[in-house]
Amino acid sequence: MSTWSPDVLGDEFQQLTLDLGTDEQGPVVATLVRALPRQPSWWARVNGDAPMLDGVDVLYIHGWSDYFFQKRLARFWTSRGARFFALDLRKYGRSLREWQTPGYITDLAIYDEDIHAALTAMGREPGEASSDRRLILLGHSTGGLTLSLWASRHPGAADALILNSPWLEFQFAPARAAIAPVVELQARIWPMEAAPQIDLGFYTRAQQEVADADDPMDPNPAWRPAQTMAVYAGWLHAVLSGHKAVASGLSITAPVCVLLSARFVPPTRWSHDLTSADSVLVVDDIARAALRLGPSVTVERVDGALHDVFLSRHEAREEAYQRLDRWVTGWSAVL
Secondary structure (H helix, E strand, C coil), X not given: CCCCEEECCEEXXXXXXXXXXXXXXXXXXXXXXXXXXXXXXXHHHHHCCCCCCCCEEEEEECCCCCCCCCHHHHXXXXXXXXXXXXXXXXXXXXXXXCCCCCCCCCCHHHHHXXXXXXXXXXXXXXXXXXXXXXXXXXXXXXHHHHHHHHHHHCCCCCCEEEEECCCCCCCCHHHHHHHHHHHHHHHHHCCCXXXXXXXXXXXXXXXXXXXXXXXXXXXXXXXXXXXXXXXXXXXXXXXXXXXXXHHHCCCCCCCEEEEEECCEXXXXXXXXXXXXXXXXXXXXXXXXXXXXXXXXXXXXXXCCCCCCHHHCCHHHHHHHHHXXXXXXXXXXXXX
């Protein structure tokens, strides 16, 4: 059985390897990262003040061609008393093995195994609201889609869902119905057929140009390449199936907060506009799709934000954290 060991992010973090058995490419693992909590202040210890999020667990899942590396995001939660965990899914980041196709999967529901293993390691019963600790699910981009589908299939398991630019709809929403059958056929016959690389690296360049000295990032380019990992027909079919499920309406019983940029700029050529907009998702389409997640959805549009709102330029990044704090404060006050 694996034990917690030091993480690549330094002394403040530890990681745990989760054995998921094997698939057609061989042994598969996921990796759970935890942020070690800060000690409460002397004043809080003397007065016995419980932090705002005492008794709360947070589980974060990254997006496509990505992994967890955002230290400040973890500190946002631990400074408020929550236990913070991040999951590098199978074939991503810390979990990627040399014999595997990065990020490849044919059904997003397979990630139930990764999520359930993580919840078990966190001391929770997978898929059940049996813990006396509240659970917040936090997902970015494809991770937001994955967690939305999981929460809908497991009503009552999560107490809140926070989505950072979730990939809830295809970039060309009107064409999804026409594209999906073609992709499904490709996935059935040639699942490992790769699509042409259309990412010109502009999103990565935008992040580098707006890097915040107060919140430095140093992602591993082997785990988060400048251009996205290859997109295969089998994987794209899994994502489009998820989009179709969202379009039909999900049944997430917990309150949902969706953080988005205020605008989308297509990354067809480099321009300064790409440093203050989402260049990955059409945010208006995502905002509309978010309303189909459940009966309680808040959409927060952050002016000047990138696709990952917490990697935006300083002003937009601070605004994103302020919006998150406001929503979490309100959520915690009514429970």
